[in-house]
Amino acid sequence: MKQLIELTINNRVYEVPVSPKDLLADVIRDKVRLTGTKKGCGQGDCGACTVLIDGEPVLSCLTLAIACQEKKIDTIEGLVAEDGQLHPIQQAYVDHGAVQCGFCTPGMILTSKALLDRNPKPSEEEIKRGISGNICRCTGYKKIVEAIFAAGETISTAGVK
Amino acid sequence: MYLNNFEYFAPKTPGEALDLVGRMGNKAKVLAGGTDLIIMMKEKMIQPEYLIDINNVKEFKGISYEPGKGAVIGAATKISELEYSPVIRDKYFALHQAAGELGSVQVRTMATIGGNSCHASPAAETPTPLVAFGAKVVISSVSGDRELPLEEFILGNRKNALGEGELLTQFILPEPAPKSASRYWYIGLRDAMEIDAVNMAVNIVLENDGRTVKELTLVMGSVSPRPLVSVEVPGILVGKEFNSELVEKAAQAAAGEAKPISDIRASAEYRREVTAVLARRLLQAAFDAAREV
């Protein structure tokens, strides 16, 4: 039942053998071996598995890998620049102490990126609404909201994406 | 939490999709956003032999609007597209509101308007305003199309009027009347990512005087197995000048019509109580908005 498909992840094309039933989260972690993407609830509730597909935040635990051919998939690993420099959102999370155990962080950062791509200067309310599908057991969210706010400022002044 | 084995099809044209749905019948399930379907498969509630992914059929997607005629929305249109659509916001505000309250940003990116009505959860967000707008659905098969009011399409929890070999392809929304406005809201136990205890939509049309109610639809969700269209509320308000006394009477009438159940999320008593609260707020908000247009 397995077939070879091409997945474009972080601008690189991977050829992977999949069955139709394989979920994107499992394929990214176990076959492509990019383990930044996390799997928490597996039911759409926690957001840990969030990846960007064509720039939009999607739950990879509810997405079939086979349905993602010819799409542009971005995971947390793709945010870091070639020279190792962190993306401004990642940097803001570090600077604001918005990472504790780190389990929610990849999904949270990708959701933040989708939010800031749409609206570089979100209000506190808009940020809270934007990340309501990402659960964090550690930080209490306050520092995450501050980090996203600060990242928005950096991005809109520096004009980076 | 793994899925059963199945064969996967991704048709690119309406013809291919309808042909597959026709040939595979009950052994197949249609995959739209997957936000209900994949969960049901993970929980082994269903184990389809075939999945027909309709996301690559561009004719099933998108919102078109023609002034004077209304809007046509493809069944595979994402909830986030409704949320951000200027036409939906301007003309069908209650649907804009409901779309923005469905799940999380990730869920809205994935989920479709068709999946929301097909899955037919009594707590679903979008059927309530769609019924309030008098939306019709287009049901297609290899032998042609038929239309049905959405109200008759949703039969109860997870039950819809699709027969074997049929696909839901479009929603047709009539042009809003002049001097009309709509509002939607819900009450749940917390704000985000919550399954509604009660949701409601009101669509009101005023006479030229801006005070007299010409037409009114009030639809309740989550207080009955399917969207419940109030009979009594229009009876109380239509033809009358809008005032707070009548609104109070209407709110009590709506609460009386609701047939809620007690479950893990709320008691029947609480649901009936908040039905009155929502009715009061939404009637007033829709009336205020209709005066402005």
Ligand SMILES: Cc1cc2nc3c(=O)[nH]c(=O)nc-3n(C[C@H](O)[C@H](O)[C@H](O)COP(=O)(O)OP(=O)(O)OC[C@H]3O[C@@H](n4cnc5c(N)ncnc54)[C@H](O)[C@@H]3O)c2cc1C
């Ligand atoms: C975390 C989470 C939160 C959620 N929150 C909400 C919420 O707040 N409010 C709410 O209303 N819902 C909510 N949902 C439920 C779900 O997202 C919606 O019901 C959604 O609209 C389903 O659409 P879909 O495209 O994902 O459907 P799918 O899961 O793809 O399909 C659902 C069912 O409909 C059938 N189907 C889909 N499209 C068609 C078609 N065109 N023709 C024939 N059959 C079809 C499928 O075969 C399947 O049986 C939530 C889900 C999750 C995972």
Ligand code: FES
């Ligand atoms: S693992 Fe996907 S939402 Fe929790």
Ligand code: FES
């Ligand atoms: S940092 Fe631990 S879950 Fe968010």
